[in-house]
Amino acid sequence: MSEKWYSLTITVQLELRNFMMADDWFFQHDESRDRGRPTAKTCFRCGKEGHIARHCPTCKDTRRCYNCSEEGHISRDCTNKRRTKQDCYSRKNDSPGIECYSCYERGHISRNCPQKRKCDKKEDRESSRKKTDSSGIECYNCYELGHISRNCPQKRNCDKKEDRESSRKKTASPEVECYNCYERSHVSRNRPQTQTCDKKEDIESSIKRNAEELKERGNKYYQEKNYGEAIKCYAAAIKLSPNCSKYYGNRSACYMKMNNYTEALGDAKESVRIDPKFIKGYLRIAKCHMQLGDPTAAIIAYRKVLQLEPYNDEAEDGLQMATRQNVTNTVLAMKEEGNRSFQARNYKKAYTIYTEALTIDVDDKIIKSQLFMNRGTACKMIGKENEAIADFTKAIKLDDSYLKAYFRRANCYMEMKKYQEAVNDYEKVCQMDCTSENKRLLEEAQSALKKSRNKDSGKESSKDNSKxxxxxxxxxxxxxxxxxxxxxxxxxxxxxxxxxxxxxxxxxxxxxxxxxxxxxxxxxxxxxxxxxxxxxxxxxxxxxDFRENNARDRYDPVFDFVFGGRRQSQHFPFGGGGSTYTGGFPTWETQV
Missing domain, CATH: 1.10.287.110 (DnaJ domain)
Structure with a gap:
């Protein structure tokens, strides 16, 4: 019943395939498409029509079974005992060129060895192993030529320490270095102190000894101020012993002497990472931060030192210096902010910022005098002349050689018609910087002072004479x-x-x-x-009075043009009289 059903199924499938592949069913037939290919009913194995290659009955007799290697059926229909892939692979390796490592015969491998059970005896193995002896092979037990270690006749006799020592001396050479003790003329197994040198503690002690020697050599270079060679020695010591904080600290000190504070800071941080109680490392960190312009980080390092050692004088002095520097940096930042506001013509904001900066206690008198001078300039711009003069005076008290403060205070005095004070300031300016421009300003102040005095005396005399x-x-x-x-x-x-x-x-x-x-x-x-x-x-x-009245009536403009007139409102391109003080501030737009 199953065979009939199987043949019927094949017939139906073939008919359906031929029907579906017909070109006339879907589209017009194109003969060019069928060129070079067989029809759907032709078997490409036997060349007959009516079936396909998969169902070809003639090919079943010629196909070979890969399980039993017989023809007429395939492995799926094979009735023999199935073999594993490993067995198939082992049979393929049975070739004349392959040597069995059990019986030392060729033509098979150890898995397929027919004498496997017979070779288990020690005598047979020893006799078979002698076949591999060679005159160029050295035994690593007795260090003699002609045999290998498993065929060594003196294997049991070489267990003694004396025999091993005598045999190992053969490999000693003056150019060979022992990797245990780092000495020459012997290898590690021929060293007389082999038993002690094999211990881990002895190896570490020898490494530390070499690292200490490199450190001492680096210290010597450091004292000779040869910091480059000292850095090389400390680097070699770090390679041998990377967990020693002193080596990093010494190399950091060398970098600091060479003004390479970035590398010095890295080594100092590594030293305190290895040893958190390394005080010198924290001090070097603080100094590097101070040189790199970061007093806040330096303050943290100095406080760490004082936690470990409360009465450290160097840390206390450094902490005070770092604190002052931090305050100074804060004040300088505020001063720069005020200068930017002043340059943007926001004078009230600049005045407020300068005032806040002056509330901070700064030990640097130069910075404080600059703040007073800048605030005085801002006061002048917002119309507070009296406060401006007061700030200029404070700046001069802090720095009596402040040329710009003298100059600006003199300008304020001139605008307020305090000519005597202006003359005093301009005289001070000329003493410090005697330029033609400063001389001209001094002469104008003196002229204004003289005119003012004459005018005042004239008023008094006129008052007296009017009576x-x-x-x-x-x-x-x-x-x-x-x-x-x-x-x-x-x-x-x-x-x-x-x-x-x-x-x-x-x-x-x-x-x-x-x-x-x-x-x-x-x-x-x-x-x-x-x-x-x-x-x-x-x-x-x-x-x-009579002459002045007559001269006013007889005013000659040509005479005034040539020789200089009295009218201060007249300004001609050829000089002469009429020049008055304008009271300008030539450098008000600049700050320090």
Whole structure:
């Protein structure tokens, strides 16, 4: 029943395949597509039509079974005992060139050896092993030529220490170095102290001894200030003993002497990583951070030293220095921020930043004077001249050679018309930097001071000369002494304060002023000398006023153009008079 069903299934499959592969069913037939290929019904094994190669009945007789190597069936239908792949592989290795390592015969391997059981005896193995002896082979037991160690006849006799030592001496050479003790003329197995040299403790001690020798050599180079060679010695010592903190610390010290603080910092950190209680390592870390401009990290390292050793003088001094440097860096950062605000013309913000920076206690007087000077400049820009002068004065007290502070304070004095103070500052500026520009500013200040004094003296003289004593006493300029005395008594009685005690305050003050004027007039006119001086001065003042009035009416612009005029509002391109102080600040836009 199964065979019929199998043949029916094959027939149905073939018919369905032929039907589906027909070209006329899906598309027009193209003969070019069938060129060079067989039809669907042709078997490519036997060349017959009606079946395919997989179902070819004629090929089953010619195919070989890879299990039993017989023809007529395949391995799937093989009735013989199935072999494993390992057995198949071992049979393939049975060739004339292969030697069996059990019986030492050729033609098979040990797995397929027919005499495997017979070769188990020691005598047979020994007799078979002799076949491999050669005159060029050295025995590693007795160190003699002609046999190998398993065929050595003296194997049991060489177990003694004396025999082994005598045999091992044959391999000694003056150029060979022992890897245990690092000495020459013997190898590790021929060293007399082999038993002690094989121990791990002895090996480590020898390595430490060599590392210490390299360290001592590096210390010698360090004392000779040959820091490059010292670094090489310390590096070699680190290779032998990488867990020693002193070697890293010494190399860090050499890098610091060569101003290579980055490498020195790395070695110092490695030294404290190996030994967290290594005080010198923390001190070197702090010094490197100070040189690299990081006082905050240096403060941390110094505090670590004080934790390990509370009374370390070097750490205490370094901590104070690092703290001051940290404060200084903070103040400098604030000053730079204020300068940026000043350059951006944000003067109020710059003034606030400079004020905050001045609240920090800085030991550096130069930085503090610069802050006062910068804040004074900001005060001047926002219209606080008095505060600006006060800040410039503080800057000069901290640094009496601060040229820019003198210069800017002098400019402020000139704008406030305090010419005497401006002259003093400009004189100081010329003493420190005597340039033509500074000389010109000094001359302008001196000229302004002279004009101011002349103007003030003119006002006083005009006040004095404006008082007509003859008119106050109500006498003529030719009056005699008796007439002056009578007029004085009369005026004094009329303006005496006691007569006006019941009047208002304003009237009383006015009468007191008049009473004083009467006394001044009598004091001048009653003395012949003072009266003569008063008359002369009065006449000169009136004559000068007369000349000025006439000259103002006869003003000649051509004469003023050539020789310089008096009008300060006139400025001509050829110099002459008329130049006045402008009160400018040529360097206000710059900060320090």
């Amino acid at each position: 007509d004593y003859y008119k106050i006493l109500n006498v003529s300029r030719c009056a005699t002494d008796d007439e002056i005395k009578k007029a004085y008594k009369k005026k004094a009685l009329s303006h005496h304060p006691d007569r006006h005690s019941h009047v208002t305050v304003d009237v009383r003050k006015n009468e007191e002023i008049k009473f004083k004027e009467v006394g001044e007039a009598f004091a001048v006119l009653s003395c012949p000398t003072k009266r003569m001086q008063y008359n002369l001065q009065y006449d000169l003042e009136h004559s000068r």
